[in-house]
Amino acid sequence: MKRFVIAGTDTGVGKTIFSAALAQALDAYYWKPVQSGLDGETDSQTVARLSGLSPARVLPEKWRLNTPVSPHYSAKIDGVEIDPERLALPECDRPLVIETAGGVMTPLTLRVPTIDMLARWRIPVILVARTSLGTINHSLLSIEALRRRNIPLLGVAFVGEEHENTQATIGTMGGAHILGRLPFVALLTRETLRAAFNASFRAAEFAQCAEQ
Ligand SMILES: Nc1ncnc2c1ncn2[C@@H]1O[C@H](COP(=O)(O)OP(=O)(O)O)[C@@H](O)[C@H]1O
């Protein structure tokens, strides 16, 4: 079954909203292995609300950490240590959308950045990037880090207002496929998110991609 890693250039770039849209489009499972911060709505709860997936399709987090800081530190505050080796991929009978915490270098422990786990998994990555100023640098650094470790990059999914030159520059300089752009949706609901995703992305493109 197809699996996708939703990684970001940063935290707060739109990984969760994009994951909800993709999971809905593919009628997939969603998994957030490491959740930092449990006050308010968690990413899994946001995805459940905005994708309409049944509760069984939102897989339980492996680590649920209380404080909304970097996972390695959040774990320390809770008195636990994340063991990335124990992050075994769930077996699914439908596609699986996996959302990482933060950006690709976000530490799971002081020795293990998220990207080490992605290198072990070798699952195609979708890099979610802002369109606003500063994104070229963040995006190209993230792409370079993925490439250096031979992690397959399916492409870049932008979130935000259209900045054509910025988006094209990332595609050209990063040598990356641009999957589309999810615009800001004023009132996010299952329906408005689905419409915004369908207007820019082709679900078939994700469904066809082969895992390496
Ligand atoms: N397409 C969008 N339209 C409207 N709001 C969005 C969109 N994408 C992200 N947001 C908002 O931006 C914030 C960060 O998005 P989120 O998906 O949680 O980021 P991440 O998972 O990368 O930390 C949230 O408040 C979310 O609702």
Ligand SMILES: [Mg+2]
């Ligand atoms: Mg998120």
